Amino acid sequence: MIHPDRIVTTVCPYCGVGCNLQLHIRDDLIYRVSSPAESVVNHGNLCVKGRFGYDFVYHPERVTTPLIRRTPQAPGKRTQAFDRSEWRQASWDEALDLIAERLTEIYRTHGSNALAAYSCAKATNEDNYLLQKMVRTLFRTNHIDHCTRLCHASSVVALQMALGSSAMSNTAAEVVDNDVFIVTGSNTAETHPIIALQMKAAIEKHGARLIVVDPRRIEMVNWAALWLPERPGTDVPVFSAMAHVILKEKLYNAEFLASRTQGFEAFAASMETFTPEYAEAISGVARDLIVQAARMYAGARNAAIYWALGIPEHSHGTNNAMSLIHLALLTGHIGRRGTGLNPLRGQNNVQGASDSGAMPWHYPGYQRVDDETAARKFEAAWNIERGGLNRSPGLTTTEILSSVGPGGVRALYIMGENPMMSEPNLNHTRQQMEQLEFVVAQDLFVNESGAYADVFLGGEGRDFHQHRPPGAARPAGTAAPRSFAPGLADYLRPGAAHRAPPGLADRRLDVCRPVRGPGGDGEVGPRVRRRSLLTA
Numbered sequence: 019m020i021h022p023d024r025i026v027t028t029v030c031p032y033c034g035v036g037c038n039l040q041l042h043i044r045d046d047l048i049y050r051v052s053s054p055a056e057s058v059v060n061h062g063n064l065c066v067k068g069r070f071g072y073d074f075v076y077h078p079e080r081v082t083t084p085l086i087r088r089t090p091q092a093p094g095k096r097t098q099a100f101d102r103s104e105w106r107q108a109s110w111d112e113a114l115d116l117i118a119e120r121l122t123e124i125y126r127t128h129g130s131n132a133l134a135a136y137s138c139a140k141a142t143n144e145d146n147y148l149l150q151k152m153v154r155t156l157f158r159t160n161h162i163d164h165c166t167r168l169c170h171a172s173s174v175v176a177l178q179m180a181l182g183s184s185a186m187s188n189t190a191a192e193v194v195d196n197d198v199f200i201v202t203g204s205n206t207a208e209t210h211p212i213i214a215l216q217m218k219a220a221i222e223k224h225g226a227r228l229i230v231v232d233p234r235r236i237e238m239v240n241w242a243a244l245w246l247p248e249r250p251g252t253d254v255p256v257f258s259a260m261a262h263v264i265l266k267e268k269l270y271n272a273e274f275l276a277s278r279t280q281g282f283e284a285f286a287a288s289m290e291t292f293t294p295e296y297a298e299a300i301s302g303v304a305r306d307l308i309v310q311a312a313r314m315y316a317g318a319r320n321a322a323i324y325w326a327l328g329i330p331e332h333s334h335g336t337n338n339a340m341s342l343i344h345l346a347l348l349t350g351h352i353g354r355r356g357t358g359l360n361p362l363r364g365q366n367n368v369q370g371a372s373d374s375g376a377m378p379w380h381y382p383g384y385q386r387v388d389d390e391t392a393a394r395k396f397e398a399a400w401n402i403e404r405g406g407l408n409r410s411p412g413l414t415t416t417e418i419l420s421s422v423g424p425g426g427v428r429a430l431y432i433m434g435e436n437p438m439m440s441e442p443n444l445n446h447t448r449q450q451m452e453q454l455e456f457v458v459a460q461d462l463f464v465n466e467s468g469a470y471a472d473v474f475l476g477g478e479g480r481d482f483h484q485h486r487p488p489g490a491a492r493p494a495g496t497a498a499p500r501s502f503a504p505g506l507a508d509y510l511r512p513g514a515a516h517r518a519p520p521g522l523a524d525r526r527l528d529v530c531r532p533v534r535g536p537g538g539d540g541e542v543g544p545r546v547r548r549r550s551l552l553t554a
């Protein structure tokens with residue numbers, strides 16, 4: 019029996035369920051992962067990824083020191099380097115100086131919008147906050163985005179249009195409080211297995227009824243009271259026909275509609291044509307099933323809807339998500355425990371990255387960059403001259419790479435993303451990556467995108483932050499964003515050998531301002547400095 023030297027409590031680095039983990043560590047080695055039975059999300063349960071998927075921490079291919087390409091890269095001739103012999107190890111100072119020098123050069127020659135960054139939905143809120151702050155205060159651009167643009171983008175747009183918030187409206191722990199719930203576009207048992215466990219418990223132990231709306235006979239169909247096997251791409255007619263039935267049979271929540279919604283009459287009129295017969299002809303779902311599903315959902319005390327990428331990843335994904343939102347608003351099944359609209363996220367911190375401002379339109383807290391009041395507030399908080407922050411919304415994830423070239427993006431900083439895997443058109447992405455003048459990647463391993471980098475900075479896996487990584491790898495917040503930002507700002511200091519761009523040369527920015535530490539001026543403890551960076 020091995021006894022741990024210490025047990026570190028953390029969060030699973032994989033999907034958006036957010037299961038609690040306990041890392042059992044002996045001689046600085048994680049030899050076991052468990053989960054406390056009292057954890058609210060997963061009650062001690064873990065899927066195979068959370069239970070066993072931590073060998074990456076010690077993988078021999080993991081990058082633990084900064085790397086610089088041996089062969090200088092040029093636009094149009096940029097190549098991928100997977101073999102470690104194509105890189106040389108460098109000190110952090112050398113790597114950061116090179117990054118600062120090249121980015122400043124491109125800034126001076128081509129302006130702020132020649133620089134862009136991808137942030138990371140698997141990194142912490144602090145890491146994402148710092149990267150967007152660096153991009154906005156030092157690069158003076160809003161060209162920063164992350165993978166929220168790619169997968170649940172349509173859900174985000176629909177939820178923000180209708181509700182003003184794109185987060186899950188209820189917590190994963192509330193699944194057992196559902197009386198009725200709809201699962202659609204989600205193979206929950208495979209992609210979010212711990213939530214699927216909660217769904218099964220809700221049905222078996224608490225008498226909840228499940229409606230699956232999905233073309234495939236997924237595992238959750240075995241637990242379903244109703245399965246509506248629609249043809250792919252026919253979500254809107256099916257859910258609109260359910261709304262039609264709810265309206266015709268007056269199953270809607272009139273009080274909720276009157277006090278919490280607007281445009282009801284126009285919406286009701288628009289649902290006239292979506293009869294169950296019409297939906298059956300398009301979707302292949304029997305009209306009786308649609309009627310039963312509408313009655314079951316509307317008649318519940320607490321009903322919720324869960325969906326994954328089968329809803330947003332369509333050319334009409336926003337309409338799909340909107341048709342679900344309409345059901346919740348019609349019936350008032352939102353705003354209470356055990357109800358709600360719940361997009362299931364694939365990455366563990368998409369929400370945090372968005373909240374922290376890693377998006378082209380928003381500062382932290384969804385305050386728009388083109389809102390003068392918000393911009394001035396952040397200028398004051400970040401010690402930027404009035405009018406210094408860029409008021410133009412930046413480019414999205416897909417737009418950043420599409421704009422690479424003359425007059426567009428020339429330098430890219432990639433933190434924990436892999437556009438060479440996630441962009442929709444990889445041939446186009448490859449062409450664009452090859453045109454970049456300068457690329458920095460910050461990650462655990464040299465992936466398909468990092469292989470294009472000029473400088474590679476080793477990072478640390480999300481939520482293993484409290485466990486020391488091997489070698490010289492630094493926690494993500496102390497590797498590039500925190501160290502690099504002062505590095506660039508130092509580079510731009512008055513009197514520096516290389517003149518800084520106008521607007522940046524004459525001041526040291528907040529990110530490198532000395533902070534009074536517990537021992538007096540000049541003693542800058544990491545905790546003190548981090549807190550100061552997060553006050554804005």
Ligand code: SF4
Pocket residue numbers: 030031032033034035036037060063064065066067068069210211212213
């Ligand atoms: S369900 Fe998601 S968060 Fe939970 S253990 Fe599995 S991968 Fe990790």
